[in-house]
Amino acid sequence: MPAGIYWRHMNLLNVKNGRWVRVRGFRGGYGIQQRLTQLGFLPGNKIRIIRKAPFRGPLLLEVDGREIVLGRGVAAHVIVEKI
């Protein structure tokens, strides 16, 4: 996964609740990338932000029919684009 720059780059934290976005890539280490890929965060896959926990808590996301919880630190590493 190229961790370079993107024209319209935006991470998951910038997305509003209920919106669908598409995965572009990841920033950050190999380990996180591996884990995210296993959970369905492949480039091109669609993600919906279902809800965010209060007090800067984690995000609940829909990916490939599953619901995945990502802490804000991790979510900031997922680069997405609008669809």
Next chain:
Amino acid sequence: MRFALVGQPNCGKSTLFNQVAGYKAETGNFSGTTVSYKETKVRVLGDIIELVDLPGTYTLLGTNPAERVVLDYLIDKKVDVIINVIDATHLVQGLLLSLELMELGRPMVLAVNMMDEAVRQGLTIDGEKLQELIGIPILPLIASRGQGVREVFRSAWNAAKEKPLPTPQKFNGDIEAAVQDVKGRLKKGVYPVSRRAIAIKLLEGDPAISEKAKKKDGDLAGILHGHMDRLCHNSTQQAVWLIASERQKIARALAKKVSRQGQGRLSLRDKLDDVLLHPVFGYLFLVLIMGLFFYMVYGIGNWLEGPLLGFFDNLAADILIRLGSEGLGAQLVAATIQGIAGGIAIVLPYLVPFLIGLGFLEDIGYLTRIAFLMDALMHRLGLHGKAIVPFILGYGCSVPAIMSTRIMEDKRDRFLSAALVTMIPCAARLAVIFGLVSFYLGPWAALGIYFFNLFIIGITARILTRFMPEDSPGLILEMPVYRLPTLRTVTAKAWFRIREFVFEAWPLLIIGSIVLALLNFYAVTPFLDQIFRPITWILGLPSKVGTPLIFGIFRKELSLVMLAQALGTTNYAAVLTAEQMVIYTVFVVFYIPCISTITVIKNELGAAKMWAITGLSILVATLASLAARLFILVI
């Protein structure tokens, strides 16, 4: 014959295993790692089969210890049939692993589990069509209700006899060509699994397999790098991602062909989550649910403890009167009864409802929702939401709680949560809190101890994180659907933990009680008391509690049960003041983890960290009890 159960986390693989293994399972560790597997023997159509339950894994990439051992196991060990369990409601994700397993070229059957959940969601799956498409036996399964289990094992038995090999699915142009080229360079007959599997692993860059291939086929590094560079150049992505994307495409196409989504009751989950994960109501329900849970445990436990304790006390008193209380024989009989009473009257009344309730919360899917809600708070402790799982388990028993710290990838997170988890009052310490503080001073005092405990853990965490700053990426976990737990799975899980108490701790409890009676009779305990005297003196406790504290290291319940022996009565109010009860309980909650916990910490984190945690616990216990003493003095 050996069958291996392989599947992704939460696919119901262990439920299937428990259905056939019952309580006979044996847990072992993979050598050199902390990853454990379960093994049992089952009889299928007259043959004895060794059934291995491998840890849940999303892929065979080998990037974390669990995946590594599953991959190595499937490659190196003689596995006659792979039983791959997938979750029907997550067909695409499940098939990703299935495709990878098919590449290995070992006989395999695919059990599509949670068919009831699929029906509920309006999902229909054409298993026969899938079987035609990928050429391995496909069976429907509802493991939680035991439906389809027999058929899965029969089919696996057939596969073991006939040895039909799955045909792996082909990839796209470039990647397939690269795989074929590498495969062609590997020697025939020297690998325990198919050459295709080895070729794919080499292209994915698996270090361990590259090392092995080097020994058998000479240095392929140049050729591999050539392929990897070309693939990466053509698509701007690394081979490992290209292969993962290929598998995903195949899995998607397969799922599309065989499954149809009709009108389901999907909305139930969303409606429930809207309330239970709500920014305000979510926390209200959290407090309410946990409050109800503890109230239930307290209610049932308290209701049973009083009469049971009374019965045993009368029994012991009767015997002492009949045999004359001075003789050694009478003392030993009374001590035995006290040991038995400690188990039946003090520990089990709280432990059983607690474990059943916890199993229920876990199976229904609520524990993960707690992790979601509590992540922000756990961050303030320098941990992330996943750490809430060991914390909650810690209220049951520190041993599984320490083991569950494995879900955290980072070493620093593991150490920190293990250190803090040992300070969470486990069920044994719950017995002390309820049996002493709550029984004599009321439930509010017990609740106060719990809050004080959390407060101290919070302070300890803040101090520790000053020395060990947080650098882990944070929370990544899958939110399970709500599932109605079956009585069978919940009770089986509870029994698994209760069994440990009944067969391992309880005998120790009774023996400890007898040993203490002997020590008392020969007047040795004053010497033992001296070991803890510096601490008991600071805390203003009678020196006689030193011996129960030493016994408490073996089993935390002993620090309450032995108190009866040491003080010569079970009516603690007669010999201890209210302050002393509170201070003693606070000390017991924090000081040295029990022997089993210490052992697990050593196995999981190493001897150095074990000593560090033990030392820390004595320090925290003394300071916390002193704080409690000062606090009581002030009010």
